[in-house]
Amino acid sequence: MTETLAPGHSSLALGVPPATPGTIYALAIAGGIVFGPREGRTILFGRNRPEVHVCIGEDDRRVSRQHGLLTHQKNQWWVSNTGRLPIRLPNSRLLFTNEEPIPLVEGYTPLFVGGSGGREHLLELYVTGSDVQTPTSRHLDPTHPPKTWRLDPTERLALVVLGQRYLLHEARPQPLSWTQAANQLAHLQPDANWTAKKVEHLVVKVRARLSKDGVAGLTREEMDEPVGNSLNHNLIRELLTSTTLVPPDLRLLNHPDD
Structure with missing residues (x-):
């Protein structure tokens, strides 16, 4: 083949x-x-x-x-x-x-x-792996695809920048800081007026939207102190496990307008 x-x-x-x-x-x-x-x-x-x-x-x-x-x-x-x-x-x-x-x-x-x-x-x-069938297998049932989350182009770019270490499969990755993300976004889009506060506001908005739809671990009320990067870590993990973000999205770091 x-x-x-x-x-x-x-x-x-x-x-x-x-x-x-x-x-x-x-x-x-x-x-x-x-x-x-x-x-x-x-x-x-x-x-x-x-x-x-x-x-x-x-x-x-x-x-x-x-x-x-x-x-x-x-x-x-x-x-x-x-x-x-x-x-x-x-x-x-x-x-x-x-x-x-x-x-x-x-x-x-x-x-x-x-x-x-x-x-x-x-x-x-x-x-591809072995497809070992058992008497209780449901191999003819339709596959349930993961639920992907809607992101507009600006949100997707910002979250790819924020979570690039995860998309690169680094060991024990952490999100970029607001300042690090804002600096890289400003380099990619010089006319977009990116600041640390703008990145934070955008990401908090996405976290609130997903939390409202049932995703756990995205609000301070759910977490023990110190919260640190936990909220953004949980957000990025959700976006990856749902295949909302996948490694090919790293192309946005070279071509942000794709």
């Missing part, structure tokens, strides 16, 4: 269609590919579009022309680094050049390659 994924394809964090167990989906902003499992099969990713299966960081010379490999061996997919910069996996695990390959777990895995000017290039991976 081999097929291509077009640019603009939905994030793999939202799931993939049914496929043979061990099928791998690989997706970057420029598109991607789907390969079935086969011993020795290799997928190349990097900057040089003519020489790789999945192009990542095409306009960024910090990304190597062939930056990494996905290889199917012993009934499992593995990721290797063949580029100059490390590849970051979830929980801030770094994979360096010529290190031993790391096995991919079933389900969704985002990989990040750092680029020039603080850019982060995302490669989304999804390995």
Whole structure:
């Protein structure tokens, strides 16, 4: 099984269609590919579009022309680094050049390659798992999608900035401070008059809206002192687990008007 994924394809964090167990989906902003499992099969990713299966960081010379490999061996997919910069996996695990390959777990895995000017290039991976049926399975029932929350473009940009460490899958992430978020937003939108108070007002408004709709942990009355970053942490976790925000939203840090 081999097929291509077009640019603009939905994030793999939202799931993939049914496929043979061990099928791998690989997706970057420029598109991607789907390969079935086969011993020795290799997928190349990097900057040089003519020489790789999945192009990542095409306009960024910090990304190597062939930056990494996905290889199917012993009934499992593995990721290797063949580029100059490390590849970051979830929980801030770094994979360096010529290190031993790391096995991919079933389900969704985002990989990040750092680029020039603080850019982060995302490669989304999804390995399909075994669909073991039992007598009580409900495999023909319709899937209940997560409830996503409505965000207007300004709210989405501000929350991506505030919660970027979570979208980057850093270990033990925390929200940016109001001042940090306002400074980055002012850089992205110089004419929008961003201030720490403006960011705070916007985020508090979103928290109140979701709290009214039943999301817990978004108001001071629910939390023990000291509250600290707990309210914003809980908000960002809700936006991620509901797939309202997904890693491809990080593109707004480079293209805020998308």
